[in-house]
Amino acid sequence: xxxxxxxxxxxxxxxxxxxxxxxxxxxxxxxxxxxxxxxxxxxxxxxxxxxxxxxxxxxxxxxxxxxxxxxxxxxxxxxxxxxxxxxxxxxxxxx
Numbered sequence: 523x524x525x526x527x528x529x530x531x532x533x534x535x536x537x538x539x540x541x542x543x544x545x546x547x548x549x550x551x552x553x554x555x556x557x558x559x560x561x562x563x564x565x566x567x568x569x570x571x572x573x574x575x576x577x578x579x580x581x582x583x584x585x586x587x588x589x590x591x592x593x594x595x596x597x598x599x600x601x602x603x604x605x606x607x608x609x610x611x612x613x614x615x616x617x
Contacts, residue, residue, distance in 0.1 A: 541584065551592060552592060555593070569592040573588060
C-alpha cells in the first residue's frame with residue numbers, strides 16, 4: 523500500500539510512455555474546450571495527474587478515455603467555481 527500523497531505506479535495496461543504518445547492531442551483537446559492557452563495547459567496537467575492516479579482498464583481506447591477524464595476534470599472545476607466561495611483547483615493547491 524502506498525502512503526498518502528505518493529503516487530502509485532501506473533497500471534501495466536497503460537504505461538506512462540503509451541499515455542504520453544497522446545500528449546499533443548490532449549493539449550489540442552484542452553485548448554478546444556477552454557480556448558485559453560494557460561487554462562488549457564492547467565487542464566491538461568490535471569488530466570495527466572488523474573490519469574496516472576486512476577489508470578484505464580486495458581480494453582478501453584486511450585484517447586476516448588483521456589477525453590472523458592478531461593471533460594470530468596473540467597466539469598468538476600466549473601461546478602466548484604459556481605459554488606459560493608468556489609475557486610479553481612490550482613489556486614486551492616497553492617494556498
